[in-house]
Amino acid sequence: LRASTQIVGSAVSLYCISPSLATLASLVIPSIIAGGTVFGSVLRKLSRQAQAQLSISTGIAYEAISNIRTTRAFGAETKEHEMFQNEVHKACELNIRLGIGIGVFQGLNNLVMNGIVLSTIALGGQFVSQQRLSAGDLMAFLVATQTIQRSLTQISVLIGQAIRGMSAGARIHEYQKLTSSIPLEQGIRIPFHSMLGQVQFSNVGFAYPTREQQMVLENFNFTIPCGKTVALVGPSGS
Structure with a gap:
């Protein structure tokens, strides 16, 4: 909420200080938001896959440990170990890809924001040399731009954390929405004589x-x- 408020307030300040510079910045920011939205959807999908794979590996371990006597009776310790190792390896690969994706997302966000600041300095310096903007207004514009940059960085970190939380919560909601194929409260009672x-x-x-x-x-x-x-x-x- 604080970051969003700072972005809105700083954007208003940018238009008040220099409408031309603010217009150029507003043309770039929507494309950045669109790219971040597409990248975020890919990360959410990858996070759901990682959570699903982790639940599969956990289920295999739980089944083998809870039935350890049966596993040892059949001499299947090696087979269960290989199955668990393969599933954990898949989960590890997915989480590594997810971590790299989140890191790239945050890195690109910082790179783009710093690029906007540098472009503002270059174009603002040209305006100052042309007497279209004073040095004080340029500094105020840069301060507002950096405020927007910090706020967007905080939002990108928050989005990365929200992706993990939403993917984990989505698994719980999927199980909550599942309906049993066998009615739990109603059904047909089997006559006793048919079981003889x-x-x-x-x-x-x-x-x-x-x-x-x-x-x-x-x-x-x-x-x-x-x-x-x-x-x-x-x-x-x-």
């Missing part, structure tokens, strides 16, 4: 991924009647 039946296994085969040659179950057939409990026990008693 038998479970039948026909030609079932199973082997652990790390020991595919050793079949645990091969051509396994059996039927579990309704209301019965059946346990599978191996030779070792497990």
